[in-house]
Amino acid sequence: MxxxxxxxxxxxxxxxxxxxxxxxxxxxxxxxxxxxxxxxxxxxxxxxxxxxxxxxxxxxxxxxxxxxxxxxxxxxxxxxxxxxxxxxxxxxxxxxxxxxxxxxxIDSQVKFRKIKEQSQNFLNDVFTREEIERLIKCCSNIRDKAIISTLWKTGIRVSELLQLKVRDVGKESIDIEGKGGKHRDILISNELNKLLKEYLKVRISVPGNELFTGKRGALKRGAINKIILKYAKLAKIRKEKAHPHSFRHAFCKALADNGVSIDIIADLAGHKSLDTTRIYTRHTKKELIKILDNI
Missing domain, CATH: 1.10.150 (DNA polymerase; domain 1)
Structure with missing residues (x-):
């Protein structure tokens, strides 16, 4: 290597x-x-x-x-x-x-078929707003609250979260490198900027300029996963939902539910295809069950 x-x-x-x-x-x-x-x-x-x-x-x-x-x-x-x-x-x-x-x-000629799957027309394992609020309430420190809030309020991937620098705090938009090396701007709300500024007051200073740090240095993907799992357990949220990408799903669905057009959601999320974004205009399984109960 x-x-x-x-x-x-x-x-x-x-x-x-x-x-x-x-x-x-x-x-x-x-x-x-x-x-x-x-x-x-x-x-x-x-x-x-x-x-x-x-x-x-x-x-x-x-x-x-x-x-x-x-x-x-x-x-x-x-x-x-x-x-x-x-x-x-x-x-x-x-x-x-x-x-x-x-x-x-290895140039193997072995042929096999995948299992046939019927297209699923509802969203599954998406955080609800109430679950995210419970997660944030369970946070024992402002750093973890800032991490979860940033994932939720921007819809960024965990790899993009780890790119954020101290100098980005206070900006209305931040340029990040997304999937496939493509750059895009993510928007930062006033509320999120306020929280990030509060976090900076207690941020552990380490070599480098990464925004989210711990005692051993800049946080890595594994540390973010552990943080989310920890609070999901405290908030009594299923383990299957407890991963960074769930916030991305919830972010896109929240925008769709608020009438934001698919092309704008695709731009904000960095989706290559509108078909990916269109998934988030669907109902969740829980929403569909609620509709069925009212028939």
């Missing part, structure tokens, strides 16, 4: 990933990582591929089957096992995509 032009923290992530892979697959795993970096895939995407792939490799190891000698039957058996464990078709199909990406990289 030494000859790849990536940040040291990303290199550490990839080294940890490769350590989890059985010795006989380590070289091909490294080649796969390099290929995906060259394709412009994000670190989290590559990490996701390997989480799924390592699970599949462990399944094969138990059966005494070599990854290089599998056939479509083995993948069908793995698919069946995941279904029996209660995994949703969407989760299984994601795993199959990861496996397929790897098999393509």
């Amino acid at each position: 030494d000859n790849i032009g990536i940040k040291s923290e990303e290199k550490e992530i990839y080294i940890k990933i490769i350590k989890k892979v059985p010795d006989r697959y380590k070289n091909i795993a490294q080649e796969f990582i390099i290929k995906k970096i060259d394709e412009g895939k994000r670190t989290e995407t590559i990490k996701g591929y390997f989480n799924d792939l390592i699970q599949f490799i462990r399944y094969l190891e138990i059966k005494g089957v070599d990854l290089f000698n599998i056939d479509s039957k083995e993948i069908e058996l793995f698919k069946g096992k995941m279904l029996r464990r209660g995994l949703k078709p969407k989760s299984i199909n994601r795993k199959l995509t990861s496996i397929n990406q790897f098999l393509k990289s």
Whole structure:
């Protein structure tokens, strides 16, 4: 990994990933990582591929089957096992995509089909405004309150949240680099700016100019995830909802519910396609059940 032009923290992530892979697959795993970096895939995407792939490799190891000698039957058996464990078709199909990406990289000719999914016309696992208010009330310090409020009030991705600098506080709009290296402005409300200014008074000073910090330095993705999980548990919110992207979903839905046009929501969220944005004009499952109760 030494000859790849990536940040040291990303290199550490990839080294940890490769350590989890059985010795006989380590070289091909490294080649796969390099290929995906060259394709412009994000670190989290590559990490996701390997989480799924390592699970599949462990399944094969138990059966005494070599990854290089599998056939479509083995993948069908793995698919069946995941279904029996209660995994949703969407989760299984994601795993199959990861496996397929790897098999393509080693020129495997194994063919298999994903599980057919009916298009879902309602939103699922979206924070309600009341749940977000409960999360914020549970916050034990202003930093965590500022993090959750920023995710909720801007709809930014966690990778974008970690880009924010001290100098950004007080601005009405901030330029950030989004998915695919595309830049966009995010808007900051007066209320959020006021909260961020209060947070700056107690911000832990560390080397660098990152806005959100802790005793060990600038916060990373894992720390943000832990913060959200911690308060979700206190607020009695389901674990499945407790991730940064749920705030992004809630932000887009709140704008749609308030009559903001799809093209403007797409601009604010940094969506490449309006079809992605159009999802947030739908009702949630809970809203649909409430409508059915009133029929």
